[in-house]
Structure formats: structure tokens, C-alpha cells
Amino acid sequence: MLEIRNLHACVDGREILKGIDLTIPAGEVHAVMGPNGSGKSTLSYVLAGRDGYKVTEGSVLYRGQDLLAMKTEERACLGLFLAFQNPVEIPGVTGVNFLKTAVNAVRRSRGQSELDAMQFLKLARRKAKELGVGEEMLRRAVNTGFSGGEKKRYEALQMALLEPKFMILDETDSGLDIDALRVVAEAVDSFRSPERAMLVITHYQRILDYIVPDKVHVLAGGRIVQTGGKELAVELESTGYAQFTEQAA
Amino acid sequence: MDGIEQVRSLTDQKYKYGFVTDIEADVAPKGLNEDIIRLISAKKGEPEWLLEWRLRAYKVWLEQTEPNWGKLHYPPIDYQDAYYYSAPKRKDGPKSLADIDPKLLETYEKLGVPLHERAALAGVAVDAVFDSVSVATTYKGKLEELGIIFTSFSEAVKTHPELIRKYLGSVVPYSDNYFATLNSAVFTDGSFVYVPPGVRCPMELSTYFRMNAEKTGQFERTLIVADKGAYVSYLEGCTAPMRDENQLHAAVVELVALDEAEIKYSTVQNWYPGDEQGRGGIYNFVTKRGACRGRASRISWTQVETGSAITWKYPSCILQGDDSVGEFYSVAITNNFQQADTGTKMIHIGRNTRSNIISKGVSAGHADNTYRGLVKVLPKAQGARNRTQCDSLLIGNTCGAHTVPYIESRNSSARIEHEATTSKISEEQLFYARQRGLSEEEAVTLIVNGFCRDVLQHLPMEFAVEAQKLVALSLEGSVG
Numbered sequence: 145m146l147e148i149r150n151l152h153a154c155v156d157g158r159e160i161l162k163g164i165d166l167t168i169p170a171g172e173v174h175a176v177m178g179p180n181g182s183g184k185s186t187l188s189y190v191l192a193g194r195d196g197y198k199v200t201e202g203s204v205l206y207r208g209q210d211l212l213a214m215k216t217e218e219r220a221c222l223g224l225f226l227a228f229q230n231p232v233e234i235p236g237v238t239g240v241n242f243l244k245t246a247v248n249a250v251r252r253s254r255g256q257s258e259l260d261a262m263q264f265l266k267l268a269r270r271k272a273k274e275l276g277v278g279e280e281m282l283r284r285a286v287n288t289g290f291s292g293g294e295k296k297r298y299e300a301l302q303m304a305l306l307e308p309k310f311m312i313l314d315e316t317d318s319g320l321d322i323d324a325l326r327v328v329a330e331a332v333d334s335f336r337s338p339e340r341a342m343l344v345i346t347h348y349q350r351i352l353d354y355i356v357p358d359k360v361h362v363l364a365g366g367r368i369v370q371t372g373g374k375e376l377a378v379e380l381e382s383t384g385y386a387q388f389t390e391q392a393a
Numbered sequence: 394m395d396g397i398e399q400v401r402s403l404t405d406q407k408y409k410y411g412f413v414t415d416i417e418a419d420v421a422p423k424g425l426n427e428d429i430i431r432l433i434s435a436k437k438g439e440p441e442w443l444l445e446w447r448l449r450a451y452k453v454w455l456e457q458t459e460p461n462w463g464k465l466h467y468p469p470i471d472y473q474d475a476y477y478y479s480a481p482k483r484k485d486g487p488k489s490l491a492d493i494d495p496k497l498l499e500t501y502e503k504l505g506v507p508l509h510e511r512a513a514l515a516g517v518a519v520d521a522v523f524d525s526v527s528v529a530t531t532y533k534g535k536l537e538e539l540g541i542i543f544t545s546f547s548e549a550v551k552t553h554p555e556l557i558r559k560y561l562g563s564v565v566p567y568s569d570n571y572f573a574t575l576n577s578a579v580f581t582d583g584s585f586v587y588v589p590p591g592v593r594c595p596m597e598l599s600t601y602f603r604m605n606a607e608k609t610g611q612f613e614r615t616l617i618v619a620d621k622g623a624y625v626s627y628l629e630g631c632t633a634p635m636r637d638e639n640q641l642h643a644a645v646v647e648l649v650a651l652d653e654a655e656i657k658y659s660t661v662q663n664w665y666p667g668d669e670q671g672r673g674g675i676y677n678f679v680t681k682r683g684a685c686r687g688r689a690s691r692i693s694w695t696q697v698e699t700g701s702a703i704t705w706k707y708p709s710c711i712l713q714g715d716d717s718v719g720e721f722y723s724v725a726i727t728n729n730f731q732q733a734d735t736g737t738k739m740i741h742i743g744r745n746t747r748s749n750i751i752s753k754g755v756s757a758g759h760a761d762n763t764y765r766g767l768v769k770v771l772p773k774a775q776g777a778r779n780r781t782q783c784d785s786l787l788i789g790n791t792c793g794a795h796t797v798p799y800i801e802s803r804n805s806s807a808r809i810e811h812e813a814t815t816s817k818i819s820e821e822q823l824f825y826a827r828q829r830g831l832s833e834e835e836a837v838t839l840i841v842n843g844f845c846r847d848v849l850q851h852l853p854m855e856f857a858v859e860a861q862k863l864v865a866l867s868l869e870g871s872v873g
Contacts, residue, residue, distance in 0.1 A: 194824050216827040226828050232821045236843030242826070245839060249830035285843070302829065 151202035162366035178363035221253035223309030292319035329354030364388035421478035450567040450577035463734035549585035564647035583613035588623035619654035652687030664700035671730025674702025681708035685717035693720035699867035709738035712746035727760030736766035741777035756792035
């Protein structure tokens with residue numbers, strides 16, 4: 145599904161990623177854990193194709209194609225989905241309008257027919273119900289005035305509507321209380337399937353109780369410094385990241 | 394055609410109305426003087442009183458100076474280096490559509506305004522003005538059955554002189570301001586609407602203004618009178634060919650609403666805005682004013698301004714009748730080197746008069762966008778209320794947005810609210826939308842349309858969709 149080779153990337157001329165190697169096959173969930181400033185969010189932005197995140201070396205193959213040569217929206221249409229840590233507010237643009245445009249953009253790229261307003265509403269209502277998202281959220285402006293929990297649930301709803309192949313969860317657990325975390329994480333976990341893969345970026349082990357990873361990687365100083373099974377996450381919870389930050393420095 | 398291709402094909406065309414119609418024209422000599430005014434008046438076969446009115450305006454104009462308080466920059470206009478009358482040649486006035494030059498019909502066809510009634514937009518009657526003259530008015534017969542007069546201004550002067558004499562200049566006097574005074578001296582055509590007492594006009598009335606001839610100014614005059622308890626919704630559209638030089642458009646619109654009458658006036662202004670370097674484009678200096686003369690009358694201005702190199706216009710309401718209501722809903726979009734200085738004036742004279750202003754300014758490129766508005770409450774306007782909302786949206790780092798509200802209240806019971814915001818389409822918003830599969834253009838269009846929603850929803854249904862597309866079109870090339 146995803147093959148990252150020796151990936152180096154800069155932000156504002158400063159090198160943040162210093163040679164990442166990571167392979168995630170279809171059907172697997174990988175967690176990337178690490179301290180603040182280790183390059184976790186940078187990795188997710190580079191994969192999604194955000195302006196200002198410059199790749200200086202290395203390659204990324206996604207479903208057999210050169211990911212880095214694609215535009216942001218092309219990556220999205222090919223099934224790459226980033227669940228944001230802090231989803232941005234877009235005042236004035238209703239959820240229905242925004243999500244319908246997004247769903248139809250993705251459908252077009254897959255050669256599927258576009259949904260009209262009625263068809264889309266039907267689909268959106270069904271998915272919202274499944275995820276326990278209130279229908280009134282669809283009528284509100286995107287992320288505008290949403291609580292932290294609402295924003296994360298809204299990300300999960302978008303994931304359900306766009307049916308991605310590869311999902312990156314960027315600190316989805318941040319700003320959530322235990323109950324909200326469980327609801328969102330269980331929703332995300334339900335998207336697991338043999339055709340899909342997931343990259344879960346987190347500080348803490350707790351989200352991994354709900355989305356149990358196949359592999360855990362530790363990112364420190366812009367490199368992956370250790371890889372293990374799900375038990376590595378539990379271990380980190382007690383030992384902390386200090387050993388790695390010293391190592392990286 | 395699917396959605397994105399529609400947007401693409403729209404944006405690829407850029408200014409798709411920039412073509413020129415090759416048609417023989419009857420042109421008055423270049424320049425402005427009394428003889429030219431006499432010539433225009435004679436061409437139109439006007440009565441003596443109207444010629445006198447024009448000449449009085451001209452004398453006043455010579456003494457007036459061009460206003461310079463707008464936040465607008467342009468080289469001095471040479472009023473002698475322009476033509477003031479240009480009309481497509483024809484033998485006699487066309488009696489029916491069959492007599493109109495096919496080239497003209499084709500032009501309006503290309504502009505999406507077919508004049509054949511069988512092909513015409515359902516439920517919209519159109520008066521088509523080409524340079525200095527009206528070439529056709531559709532659905533006239535149907536409207537006449539209801540006693541509604543919808544005709545070109547020149548014709549109204551002949552057929553309904555008493556109404557013209559009574560109302561012409563009654564809202565915008567011939568000496569009102571530099572550009573309105575110039576218009577009063579040299580105006581050539583326009584539309585006249587009269588809706589009799591108690592009649593609700595069953596269709597949208599629309600005038601489509603087209604500037605075609607080179608170096609020719611367009612000076613049209615629109616007068617709409619809604620008698621007691623009448624209702625009318627009117628829409629104005631305009632385009633011009635792409636030319637390197639600037640052309641002057643100085644129109645006057647007067648609205649009169651008597652007791653309990655309502656006039657809804659919508660504009661989709663799409664004059665040629667000039668190119669990416671700021672060459673060419675229309676100078677749009679327009680005076681629009683409505684008088685809510687009767688008790689509980691209502692006038693509502695809705696404008697979508699996307700064209701012109703320079704826009705200078707302040708559609709206003711004089712709220713004279715007690716309980717009358719004035720509304721102003723505006724979207725002004727400026728891209729490249731366009732400049733807009735636009736807003737409204739709400740003059741509260743009667744008791745319990747109300748006004749509502751929503752202005753949305755969008756700037757991109759090197760454009761400058763200014764909202765300038767006056768809310769004035771006179772001593773007798775007991776219980777007057779105003780609410781103003783001014784929002785500006787910036788795209789990129791090289792454009793400007795300015796808000797200049799003037800508030801004068803001379804009645805202590807008046808309630809005036811003013812709210813203003815400025816925001817920017819952020820890189821973060823664009824990234825978020827693109828991560829969901831939207832192209833940058835789709836994302837900008839969605840965000841801008843969302844920003845303008847409060848205004849666009851006031852447009853007649855038939856034109857709301859057009860306006861949304863126009864918003865997308867005029868922001869082409871503003872990002873990335």
C-alpha cells in the first residue's frame with residue numbers, strides 16, 4: 145500500500161524528516177509514536193502534500209504510484225485521507241455543500257457517477273446516524289463553532305463518506321475526553337479491512353487500546369529509531385521517550 | 394456536463410462576453426457640446442421641455458467638478474475624446490422582432506439573452522439596450538393586459554409623457570452630482586417601468602445593457618414607478634467587449650415606491666474589468682437612488698458587482714414614508730487591478746423607518762475594494778432602525794479592503810448597529826479542502842460563495858445560479 149524510502153523533508157529551510165523508511169502493507173495498522181517535535185505531523189503533511197513541506201530526498205510509492213508527483217487533491221481522490229489534529233473552520237460553507245463536492249470529486253476520479261443533492265443527503269444521513277453524528281451538524285458551516293469532540297467525529301464522518309484506502313490519523317486523541325475518544329476510535333476501527341491500511345500518529349498509547357496496531361514505530365529526531373509490536377506502545381507508556389531523544393541528539 | 398467541467402469551461406473562457414458585433418452604426422460626431430445634445434434630442438424626436446432639461450443639466454455640469462473623494466485612482470478622463478451617441482443603423486424603428494437586424498438578435502443570443510419570446514427565459518421580460526438605444530422589449534403585450542408599462546425610455550417619452558414629466562429627475566435631480574448631471578445632459582436610452590395601483594407584476598422585468606461601439610460612452614437612464622400597493626422585481630445585466638482603452642458608463646436609476654408598494658432591484662454587473670495587467674475596462678460611475686415616498690413602502694437593492702475597472706456606485710434609499718423599509722445587499726468582487734468604491738446611503742425621514750445593509754467585499758490580486766456607506770437619521774424619524782453588516786474577504790497578500798461607514802443621527806430614539814469583519818482565505822482552509830479531493834478553484838469558489846450566501850439568496854431564483862458561476866469566473870487565476 146505505502147512504501148516510504150529514505151524520506152527527507154524541510155519546512156522553512158529546516159530539515160525535519162531525516163531519512164524515514166516505512167512500509168505499510170494493505171490490511172495493516174501501523175502506529176507512529178514519538179515526542180513533541182519529532183516530525184510526526186510533518187510526516188502526515190508531507191504524505192498528504194501540504195504546501196511548504198518540501199521533500200529534499202527519497203521516494204514514496206502509494207498503491208504502486210509515485211505519491212510525491214501527485215497534487216494534494218489527486219492523492220485524496222486516490223484514497224489517501226488525513227484526519228486532522230485541529231480541523232480548520234470554514235465559515236459560511238455548509239457541511240452538506242462541502243461534503244457533497246468532496247464526495248463527487250472522489251467519485252468522478254473513480255469513474256463513478258456523481259450524486260445529486262437528494263442522493264447525497266440520503267447517504268450522508270445514513271452515515272451520520274451510524275456514527276452517532278447529529279444531523280444538524282451537516283447543516284452547520286464546516287467545523288465552525290464545533291467542540292473538540294464534534295470536530296473529531298466530523299472527521300470520522302468524512303472518512304466514512306469518502307471511503308478512503310489509506311488513512312492517516314494525526315493525533316486524533318488530542319483534546320478528547322475518555323468517552324469521546326472511545327466513540328471516535330471505535331468508529332475509525334470499524335473502517336479496518338483487508339483492502340485498507342492505516343497510519344495512527346499519537347503521543348499516547350490509549351487510542352491504541354481501541355485501534356490495535358500491527359506494528360509500532362518510534363519517531364525521534366526525524367528518524368524511525370525503533371519498531372516493534374503492539375507491546376512496544378505499552379512499554380513506552382512507562383519508560384517515556386527520553387531514551388530516544390538522547391539517542392537522537 | 395458535470396460540475397467540475399462546467400467550472401473549468403467557465404474559467405477557461407475568462408471574459409466570454411468580450412466579442413464585438415460588426416454592425417453599421419449611426420454615430421454622432423466625437424465630443425460634447427450643446428450641438429451634440431440637440432442632435433441626440435432631435436434623433437429621439439423629443440419634446441422641447443426635455444431638450445431644455447438636458448441643456449440645463451449641461452450648463453450645470455460645466456460648472457461642476459469631478460468628485461475625488463472615492464478611494465479610486467485613474468488618469469483624468471477626456472470627455473471630448475468620446476462619442477455620446479451610437480445606434481445600430483435601421484430604417485424605421487423596429488415594429489416587431491422580425492424587423493430587427495439578425496446580427497443584433499445573434500449578439501443577444503450569444504450573451505444568453507434570447508429575444509424571441511418562444512426562446513426567451515420563461516417568466517422574464519427583457520428590454521435590450523445596445524449602445525445608445527433599446528433594440529427590443531419582450532412580453533410587452535402580456536404586461537400591457539395588466540396595465541404594466543415596460544418600454545424603452547425613448548418610447549415612453551412619446552407614449553407616456555405625463556408620467557415621464559412627473560417622475561424624471563424627481564429622485565435624482567438633473568444637478569445631483571457630476572456623473573448624474575452628465576447623464577441628464579446626454580442620456581440616450583434605458584428602460585421605463587410603471588406598475589399601476591394594486592398590481593403585482595407576474596414576471597421578472599429585466600434590462601440587458603450592451604456596450605459595443607468603440608470609444609463610446611453609455612449613458613442610460615432607468616425609471617421605475619410602483620404605484621400604491623404595486624410590486625415589481627427588476628433585474629439589470631450588462632457586458633461589454635474587451636478593449637484596451639477605458640470606456641465610460643454613467644447611468645442613472647430612479648425608483649419611486651408609493652404607499653405600500655415594493656420594488657426589488659437586482660443588478661448583476663459584469664462590464665469588462667480590464668486584463669490581468671489592468672489595461673482597459675469600463676469606468677462605471679453610476680447613481681442609483683430609490684424614494685420610498687409612500688407609507689410602508691419598500692425598496693430593496695441587490696447587487697453582484699464583478700466587472701468594471703472602476704466601480705463608483707451607491708444605490709440609496711430615501712425613506713420618506715412612515716414605516717418604509719430600505720434594503721441593500723451587495724457582493725463586490727475585485728480581482729487583478731480592479732477598484733471598487735461602493736456602498737449605500739439610507740436616509741431616514743419618516744417615522745419607524747427601517748434599513749438593512751449587508752455588504753460582502755471580496756478582493757484578490759492587486760485589487761482595492763472599499764465599502765462606503767451613509768446612514769442618516771433626520772429629526773422626525775422617530776423609532777428609526779438600521780442594521781449594517783460589512784464583511785471583507787481577502788485572497789492573497791497584495792489586495793486591499795476598506796470600510797468607511799458614516800453615521801449621522803439627529804433623533805435620539807434611533808437605533809443604529811454597525812458590524813464589520815475582515816477575513817482571509819487561509820492556506821490551512823485550502824489544504825483542508827484539497828485533502829478532501831477538491832481542486833483549489835473548487836475550494837475558493839465554495840468558500841467565496843459561502844461568504845456571499847447572505848446576499849446571493851436575495852437574487853431572483855433565475856439568476857442566483859448565474860451569479861454563483863460568475864463569482865467563480867471572476868476569481869479565476871486569483872490563487873496559486
